Amino acid sequence: MAAVGLSPWSVYDRPELRDSVSQPSAGNSREALLGVDGVHCAACVSRVERLLAPLVTQVHVNLAARTLQFRFDPERVSLSSVLAALDAAGFEPQVLAQDARLTARRAAAREQLARIGVAALCAMQVMMLAWPFYGNDGSVIEPAMAQLLRSTQWLLATPAVFYAGWPFLAGAARTLRAGRVDMDVPIALSLLIAYGASAANVLRGEGILYFDSATMFVLLLSGARYLESRSRIAAGGHLRRLVGARKLTAVRVGEHGDETLPLASIAIGDVLRVVPGEAVPVDGELLDVAAELDEALLSGESRPVVRCAGERLLAGSLNVGGSALCLRAESLGADTWLAQITHILAAAQQERPAYQRRLDRWAGIFIVAVLLLAAATALLWWHLDSAHALSAALSVLVASCPCALSLAAPLALAAGSGRLAAAGVLVARPQALSRLAALDTVVFDKTGTLTETSLTVGEVEALAEVDRGRCLAICAALERGLLHPIALAFQSHDRGLLAEQVSSQPGQGVAGVIDGRRYWLGAAESAPGGRLLPQADAAATPLLLRRDEQMLAYIEVLAPVRADAAPLIAALHEQDIGVQLLTGDGVLPANALADRLGIDKVDARMQPEAKLAHVRELQRQGHVVLAVGDGINDAPLLAGADIGCAMPDGAALTQARADLLLVGNRLGSLAALRHMARMIRRRTMQNVGWALAYNAFVLPLAIGGALTPWLAALGMSLSSLVVVVNAQRLPRLRAD
Amino acid sequence: MEILFLLIPLGTVLLAAAAFVLVWAVRSGQYDDLDEIARRMPDDEPD
DSSP: OOOOOSSGGGGGGSHHHHHHHEEEOSTTOEEEEEEESSOOSHHHHHHHHHHHTTTOEEEEEETTTTEEEEEEOTTTSOHHHHHHHHHHTTOOEEOSOHHHHHHHHHHHHHHHHHHHHHHHHHHHHHHHHHGGGTTSOSTTSOHHHHHHHHHHHHHHHHHIIIIITHHHHHHHHHHHHTTOOOTHHHHHHHHHHHHHHHHHHHHHTOSOOOHHHHHHHHHHHHHHHHHHHHHHHHHTHHHHHHHHHOOSEEEEEETTEEEEEEGGGOOTTOEEEEOTTOBOOSEEEEOSSEEEEEOHHHHOOOSOEEEETTOEEOTTOEEOSSSOEEEEEEEOGGGSHHHHHHHHHHHHHHOOOHHHHHHHHHHHHHHHHHHHHHHHHHHHHHHHOHHHHHHHHHHHHHHTOTHHHHHHHHHHHHHHHHHHHHTTEEESOTHHHHHHTTOOEEEEOIIIIIBOSOOEEEEEEESSSOOHHHHHHHHHHHHTTOOSHHHHHTGGGOOOOOEEEEEEETTTEEEEEETTEEEEEEEOSSOGGGOOOOOTTEEEEEEEEEETTEEEEEEEEEEEBOTTHHHHHHHHHHTTOEEEEEOSSOHHHHHHHHHHHTOSEEEOSOOHHHHHHHHHHHHHTTOOEEEEEOSSTTHHHHHHSSEEEEOOOTTOTTTOOOSEEETTOOGGGGGGHHHHHHHHHHHHHHHHHHHHHHHHHHHHHHHTTOSOHHHHHHHHHHHHHHHHHHHHOOOOOOOO | OTTHHHHHHHHHHHHHHHHHHHHHHHHTTTTSOTTHHHHHTTOSSOO
16 A cells, blocks of 8 residues: 555644644644654763754654654654654664554663662672671682682672663763763763772782672662662653553444454544444544543543543543444544643653752762862872772762762652643643742632633623514524634524624624624623623623623523632631632632632633733732633733643644643642642752752761772662652642 | 692583573574563464
8 A cells, every 4th residue: 555665654744644743833834753763872962962953943853751752843844754764774763653662662671670680699799709808808718719709709799880880981981071970971981990909809809809799789679779770650640641641543434344444544534433341543523422532631630521422532531331432533643632742741751850959960060079079088098008999989889879869859749740641731841830839829710710611601681673583693694613612602502694894802702794784792891780690500691792882682602610610718817828819700700709619819701811911010029929810811821920820622732831730620739839839849848858868968978988989889789778768758649 | 639630620511501602592593582482472373
């Protein structure tokens, strides 16, 4: 079917595949996110960046996640040429082939475990063979036996240092080649010094051996790294599960029965079948009467949800009902909700908050200082007692390696983001979490935020000779094509009237010409006679429909208040966080809602610019403001506030330029936001404090020669472990 | 004590064998998921 192209990557130039692996971004360019193998260090990162510089812009490589993000102009550069360039340079790109990426990860995890096993076996044996020499200089042992014990130690230490310790040696070589230093440098240096000096002493037949220290160092350090990567994997698990949930094939229902096709050849409008236990491949409209789905992956909601005919099913949700379901494809590839969440989360992982960069810089300076200090220690001891020079210098190198310092912040941040994601809050910009800790004011939008998204038309009171159906049809024609919730309420009343010269003013209303008469639909101050009918569980927005200057009808649009809105407001008040309601709706419904929920400050009739100005004024007064809105209409508000939280609805997820995304559709998760941000900050501070205190404590001991190399290795690994465990000590959020 | 001249090299050979078996076992995926085996037991239809 597909022609064999010049390069195996050329298949990705087919528009449907290209669109499923990249997102439109600014201008004509598209943004792509790939997995890359073979990127291990900062040097590789800069190689990839240099390699791609002539082809694409805004290259970001994430070392931890092994992902590559870049923008390219499809008119100018084909995606396949970028992929081929990467492949030729030895960085194999992973496009859609998520299975291959998982395989690579698994192979890396296996190798890590194998290295630990070898290090453990060797370290134990070396320790046994070294034991006869502990507490004496070996002179009590018969010379031939001593030489056997010493050379066997050498033999056993070799695989431990050069196989099990290879990641440290290779990592150090790479950073040094890139003209930088990182933690691997002192580690590799101490391993090589200990190994080299001991080997020389075996050949000489006298002197102290450090094989036991070297092997134990490798064992403890690989153990600590293993635990660290396990906890990173656990924190990044949400993203990986999202990526893994992306299906590559779908079953299309056709005239000649079902056929399984690659996802790339599914078109919008195709009818697809999903058998029980399978994941929905694309976003689409449910064609069956009802279906039961598990959307935990997308929203954090662990209970299955029931969707009815016509409702939107999301790619990545599982069919947990008893029978197969059918859906009509509506959005594919990168447009699906799943792909957008994945993209946002991956982009968030690429971002390094400012304090993280600061910590990394400190760690870099610290390492140089450690190297210099070790050299100074060796020199000092050389003059005092040359026999101890090597051991003291090794202890300094090993003990003061700032592993814990560089792990302090990222692990706490990763653990916190993971907890928030489980409660349905996605952190799109980790930077926001540091501002969130100081939060003292929350500004809510009304429609779609505190109330349900979908509005319904309530009472219609005719003021002239028109019937209800005609009024609503006129409204529907005026509001057609607008995305505001009020506009959507009229959708079902559309009778196909044609409105011309439609103009809409946000927060005020829409105007247009139908059948030659000018109509205007906008906010009304109150219903006739000044009465307002906020029903028991709904907030009503009165609208006024005018023809020329004649008032035609009052129309009430109702929105049920979200069930978790009142508990949320109460919880925020309890924490002394001010709550304000800013809405484009009229004064009366806004006040009615505020009274019901106990919100003390209300500003109604606010246009987007006025909302933004209000938030700016709050910020000038020194408040730290969290704005919660629907993401599209409130985009300026969310961008202007210190932290913007979007409650995205529908497909436009990536367009919501917000710091946080409430994907679970549960307001309750917001109550614990500040607490969680403060916990993350406290964990980070504790970790940094612990790492600094540990280093300050052991450094004098190591320089003074009171710390033997193996003790230093144990201390360093334990200090990393403390940081890893401490970062995990975050409370779990309950959204309900 | 002369027996140590035999036993230490022998021990080293055994250690090498153990290391090879371990590396093989890990690389062939036997340590990938230690929980799943336990969960697979009540599954009537292994795939």
